[in-house]
Amino acid sequence: MTTEKPHDTFPRQYARTQRFTAGAPRSFAVTPDGARVLFLRSRGTGQPANLLWSLDVATGAETVLADPAVLLGGAAEELSAAERARRERSRETSAGIVGYTLDAAARTAVFVLSGRLFAVDTTSGAARELPAATPLLDPRPSPDGTHVAYATPAGELRVTAVDGSGDRLLAGPEADGVRWGQAEFVAQEEMARDRGHWWAPDGGAVLAARVDDRPVRRWWIADPANPDRPPVEVAYPAAGTPNAEVGLWLLGLDGTRTEIRWDRAAHPYLARVHWAAGAPPLLQVQARDQREQLLLEADPATGATRVLLTEHDPDWLELFRGVPVRAADGRLVRIADRDGARVLLVGEEAVTDAGLHVRAVLGADRDGVLFTASTGAAEFERRPPGWLGVFAAGPDGVREVGDGALGAVRAGGTTVLTTAHPLRPGTTATVLRDGAEPRVIASYADTPLLAARPVFRFAGERRIPCAVLLPTGYDPDTDGELPVLMDPYGGPHGQRVVQAHNPHLVSQWFADQGFAVIVADGRGTPGHSPGWEKSISRRTAEVSVQDQVDALHALAEQFPLDLGRVAIRGWSYGGYLAAAAVLRAPEVFHAAVAGAPVTEHELYDTHYTERYYGHPAVEPEAYRANSLVELAPSLRRPLMIVHGLADDNVVVAHSLRLSTALLAAGRPHTVLPLSGVTHMTPQEEVAENLLLLQVRFLKESLGLPSPLR
Structure with missing residues (x-):
């Protein structure tokens, strides 16, 4: 759909449409059986709030699971200062439902609206507000779908039952500047880690970051156009100054607490946490100069860690999206620089070579590893500048899933592939399933008033x-x-x-x-x-x-x-x-x-x-x-x-x-x-x-x- 106005101009349209993102589908998830695709999409530029939708892969029918206007009773959305800061870190400019998380069966989706906690049954479409302390941040359901853990601006990590039976404190608050279950500033801004708590696979405990910002120097950002307003205090870790002190604890729903221990003085940056079913938690930690990092395995019973891998680089070690994770057979999946190339490793085997430059891992399941890559230095000019593709590494080797694809998600034999073309506006989200016709998820984004011809x-x-x-x-x-x-x-x-x-x-x-x-x-x-x-x-x-x-x-x-x-x-x-x-x-x-x-x-x-x-x-x-x-x-x-x-x-x-x-x-x-x-x-x-x-x-x-x- 389009909402052109008389005498519209490109700068005006570009600004009004949030850079042509309003109305475009995003944030895809596939249910484990591959039968449904969940996604966010607004109704278009004139209605910028995102709704949560479900697509039936067999019929192509789309259903609204959650509409902010309905859930808020038509009231305007209100954001806390902490939520505005979180969106600034993630460069989020949209409104309504800007993110959601799922339990392991993808039956329950949870999200925040106006600092309040909502859950929706993705099968029936029944949505409801859950009891929770407000405003809240980053709600995440337990794998079994019985509880939701969430953080608050006051520094608390809390848990509430999905059946509405109660809400209680897991950790905090301790003191001003100490927060539980949230990512610190540099993790959000520079490490691509925007979360601070992770459920145990059995749903009985939560791994939670404890962030102590008290050592971080304070800056004050004033609003000179409104001198009557007090300046905003910001804990900003400028180069050469103290960082936040970040630890990790296992918090049991039964009240037990176990500290996960590693040499935080030598490796103060907690870059990644991953906990797969049937295996101990994985931690990736970095030295402050980022020239050394460790891959650790934690013992949930004792909190002790052991080193699985030590990496060094004379310049710095890059952090990659989606790794480290475990493959379905338990082997480690990671990205590393070897012999001048950036390769995908499954266990100790490099499954790609210098022909591909691996960018991110999108997922690891029984069918193998899904990842994005650009053309490697060995074949850099074989494809045009700026080319990106999606690949799958499995028992039969590496195959290309989508030429010129930007990303993908898959489960249960269904893949949602996002593609773009330099001469066609917008992006296209295509649902692929073996034996079925591809389906394109509709976009309501405006068509630009001009055409780019790079x-x-x-x-x-x-x-x-x-x-x-x-x-x-x-x-x-x-x-x-x-x-x-x-x-x-x-x-x-x-x-x-x-x-x-x-x-x-x-x-x-x-x-x-x-x-x-x-x-x-x-x-x-x-x-x-x-x-x-x-x-x-x-x-x-x-x-x-x-x-x-x-x-x-x-x-x-x-x-x-x-x-x-x-x-x-x-x-x-x-x-x-x-x-x-x-x-x-x-x-x-x-x-x-x-x-x-x-x-x-x-x-x-x-x-x-x-x-x-x-x-x-x-x-x-x-x-x-x-x-x-x-x-x-x-x-x-x-x-x-x-x-x-x-x-x-x-x-x-x-x-x-x-x-x-x-x-x-x-x-x-x-x-x-x-x-x-x-x-x-x-x-x-x-x-x-x-x-x-x-x-x-x-x-x-x-x-x-x-x-x-």
């Missing part, structure tokens, strides 16, 4: 993956050379060159304003090889800027680029890269927009920053070499700095320090503060007008006509 290239000697977008209707014979806009993220965990349509829409809109837009995934970005990712160690600014320069010059031999008018824009790491580009290479880059840039790495968090630069007390030269503030006197090109004043990830102090240094050096620049805006900029007016202001600034800076198209 052209993919490998650029330069290093074969940098790139996407090039030219203005709609551009004719090289009559229109001549085009001013250039580099539009990168360009750093860790941020792949922008992908074989999909919607991720290139904003770049296409900028192209339609009269630019040749280049998106270049230089060294440090994912999807290439371990060496590619780790070549930025201690020299992010140098390497990232150089790869943008090299991609630009290589593509100028193939496309009509005006190298005398080159701009660059980016957000977060991309903002850092944009500012670094005009500061380090003003002979190449003639204007920049830097959104939420990290300018002083001592102000960013421990787990991310120390991975790439080391500890600031040990390697201060790495921090100086990659600082933007140190380079402030060299600015001689127009620079716009944009920052949300409520950002608790890259705090506004980064931009203020750079602006102060630029002012002290007498370097003119533009600062655009965004009142009440966090790192995500989800507000419609902000998202729309931010695009318009950027293009006007860039056109004026390059001496181009400013009317928008």
Whole structure:
């Protein structure tokens, strides 16, 4: 469905549709018998709240299992401060049911609405509110479906019975700053671990993280536009400062407590926890410098742990989604870097080779291991830049499940495959079952007002993956050379060159304003090889800027680029890269927009920053070499700095320090503060007008006509 308005524009539509995600199905789960698929989807842009749906695989019939409007009686949704912070960490911008969890049989689904706990029987569709302390976070049913464990902002871990018979405390509260059953800041932000409690397979106990934030230094984020409001206190573990102290306990429903013990001084980061039926719990723990990590097996009876595996890396050890887990036969499934390749290991056997670059494990069951991979370094150019596929590793070897697939879930012989195409809007969710016709789950997402037309290239000697977008209707014979806009993220965990349509829409809109837009995934970005990712160690600014320069010059031999008018824009790491580009290479880059840039790495968090630069007390030269503030006197090109004043990830102090240094050096620049805006900029007016202001600034800076198209 579409909700176009008269005189609609792409920036307005992009903001209103939550970047065209409203109405698209997501968060799929398949019941163990493969008969039903559960998923979230809103009714479209005008009704952004997600509902929980069930699809009957045999008939294709869809049923609403839970509707927030019904469950809340039409009342507006209210979010606690803790829930807003959790959504910020996970980059969640939707409303309604934003997540759900299931028991082992997928019969009971539980979720939070307005801080209240709800459960729905996925077979009958009967939904009800359960007794619970409110507001609450992260509810998870026991495998047998009889209880739900959940956390509270006050630091408690509680459990309630699904039959409504009661609610009680499992652990906490102890003191301000101590929380049970929740993930700490760096686990959520940097480790892709967003949970802090895990049920025992028999449902008789819960493994719970105990997080003590008291050693973490406090920062205060004020709202200058509303000076009557007190600042918000944030426990922020900046590089070189103390982290939260994280332990793990087994809490029995019978009141017993057992501490899970390992050398937390040597390996303070609890990165992963996995507990499969019929086997002891697995823990993955890291040293603070992330150059060593252990895979531990815990004894639930005593709390003792034994080392199953020790890993080392001279740069850092990457954490991967979905691992470690156990295969159906009990063997360990993990991802590791071996001989320059990133491979999938089942037990000690590498089941992939350098032809694939394994990205994540999606699941392990009786049929084998489901995983995503991009093209490995050994065959990097056999497929187009940004290609990703889903594969299955089983008794008969490795086979491709979906060409160009983004992800999949499967159970009971049914697979839900999510795919995208660079020339078709949105994503497609296809339900596959042996002997049955494929079914596509309907999407109610808006169709974009413009069509992205990325052209993919490998650029330069290093074969940098790139996407090039030219203005709609551009004719090289009559229109001549085009001013250039580099539009990168360009750093860790941020792949922008992908074989999909919607991720290139904003770049296409900028192209339609009269630019040749280049998106270049230089060294440090994912999807290439371990060496590619780790070549930025201690020299992010140098390497990232150089790869943008090299991609630009290589593509100028193939496309009509005006190298005398080159701009660059980016957000977060991309903002850092944009500012670094005009500061380090003003002979190449003639204007920049830097959104939420990290300018002083001592102000960013421990787990991310120390991975790439080391500890600031040990390697201060790495921090100086990659600082933007140190380079402030060299600015001689127009620079716009944009920052949300409520950002608790890259705090506004980064931009203020750079602006102060630029002012002290007498370097003119533009600062655009965004009142009440966090790192995500989800507000419609902000998202729309931010695009318009950027293009006007860039056109004026390059001496181009400013009317928008």
